[in-house]
Amino acid sequence: MFLHLFKYRFLSFVREKSMIFWILVFPIILGTCFYLAFGKINEKSENFTSIPVAVVMETKEDGTAFQDFMSNLKTKEDTPFFKVTYTTRKKGEKLLKDKKVDGLILYKDGTPHLTITESGYNATIIKTVLERYIQSAEVVISAYKKNPAKVPGILETLSEGVEIKENKLTSGNPDNILEYFYALIAMASLFSSLTGRTLAWQAKANKSAVGMRKTCGATHRLTVLLADFCASLFVHAISSALLVTYLLFVLKINLGVSFLATLAISLSGAVIGLCVGLIIGSIPGLSEGTQIGLNVGFTLFSSFLSGLMMGDMKRFIEASCPLINHINPATLISNALYSLNIYDNYDRFLINIFTMLGLSVFLIITSYFMTRRETYDSL
Amino acid sequence: MNESIITVENLVKRYKDLIALDHFNLEVKEGEIFGLLGPNGSGKSTTINCILGLLKYDKGDIQVFGQKMKPDSYDLKANIGVIMQNVAVFKELTVYENVDYFCGLYIKDKALRKQYVNEAIDFVSLNDFRKFYPKKLSGGLLRRLNIACGIAHKPSLIFMDEPTVAVDPQSRNSILEGIQRLNKEGATIVYTSHYMEEVEQICTKIAIMDKGKNLAIGTADQLKAMIQNTETVHIETLNLSKEVENKLSGLSHLYKQSYNDRILKLYFNGGDNNLLSTLKILEDNHVRFGRVYSELPTLNDVFLEITGTELRDKEA
Ligand SMILES: Nc1ncnc2c1ncn2[C@@H]1O[C@H](COP(=O)(O)OP(=O)(O)OP(=O)(O)O)[C@@H](O)[C@H]1O
């Protein structure tokens, strides 16, 4: 009985084109857009290319130690850190202005001075490297004077410092761009509210003719509802799996979270979405169009608050109204992914998952009480 | 005698200020095809939805199979089939899948269900359309699918709320025959319609209702016998003078006459040669006339006499 109901509800859900658009096609399109827009940054962090800098030597002392340092600094993959152009101050400033280089270094009186125009990944690297150089300049220079052949070894330790700094926070992927993809996954799972709404609409005799017919049926109402619920969850399991597969294996985005964990979090999000949809579908007096509008609006707004449009959204909300971050479903979903990625212990992740669980239980109970009625004042 | 399957006593149902059912009474016995006949808005659907336990009502008592219908009366529901006024099918499921889904709400056994579903599709002659989605079906075919979904589980009590709306005459006849067949196989049927011809054709008992009240109950013949009308004569004629009209009013057994839109209608409550005597007067006065016919009383006449308005006028 249950399987029979499950099967047909599953079929009816996957055949509903507008629903498939929102839960699968739209997230894939948006994910592709994110990928295209942020693609370069993504590549850089994976595949380092030398940073163009202009260097102006205005020194009476011997600056060869610094020059050697600049050209010998290499990553583990043997890519030079910098692509150095030696030039005059005037030309150097022009290069910087035209964005031909990411930094202008003025070497004067034994010390390098950095000028940058924008902050960014590259600027940070230049800054860090120079700070290290200044800290250890004496060591480097005296070593150089004693035995130039030893210098590469010292440089290696210096550059290692830089690399460690980039990675020492986490064993995951610290790229901020990921926030967008987490919010995207959250959005896709919250679009389950659309299925939830349809489900409520088609269960209620006062909303739809189908609801009337189902209410007249001889199968226990809870069995029917449960079959509906599981069928729509199954649809979401498949569409989440497809979306995550696409992100991980087609776009090759390093989410920092395993496939199965992402899927599990996405499904927990879908449970929340389904319940929200059930509740929206049970609000009396609203037309179907209004309900769908409310539904899409809820999903997009919730994902917006979790950083779908601006990666910094969550931090901004944390500063102004932190409560929202603790109850907004999309934020909970994206934070669960984030904390699995970034933190090496599970404390934050567990807090997140339990909040989601609590929210689901609350929503399931609420939606149950809102959908269970069978006798109405008016049909 | 036959057991009564549905009893409705003093049912009152209000929608805010509107009284949709006003101390409505009804008794349906086993084996009947019970017709609820009334114009739009008379309360037919409201009655059915109250009986099915979908609507709350303000007052009265309803019993189905001798029990009160509650939301969890699944044993009762198992014996009931419903064909709603609005088509109730999933638009993403095919004809076969729809019938199978709804049948599955009643029949657990897979093989039996398959047989029932096939029989239901046969019953409404949708065999060529099994794999069609509802939006590819014409209005009439959709209605037939709606019927199949409601009766596939072979219920012993079937509610049909205007199942033939938008169905062409040919399919309508096959549906009506089908209903009679279901009835012969043992199902009791409650049938609502505002088409009196239909009701007259198949119903073994008829309740005429208007404005939430049950005005009369009986077989078609019993209902017709309740009224004084025995014959209505219709004559198409141009320019009938007042003088001739006055002469006509002297006809014996004539109790009412009207002349509208070139149609003269004369209502008689007895007599054998009413048409001939009428035509004689017209000929004697050199009145030219076209189509002429005489009609035995219909349910419309019953409705007209009881309420003063025509059932037909209110048809959609
Ligand atoms: N949900 C509702 N809210 C308010 N009034 C309603 C509602 N449903 C029906 N009515 C009113 O109750 C009365 C009876 O309606 P009902 O639908 O039972 O009539 P009906 O005999 O089935 O008509 P039809 O032949 O058009 O189907 C009508 O006056 C209608 O306007």
Ligand SMILES: [Mg+2]
């Ligand atoms: Mg009706």
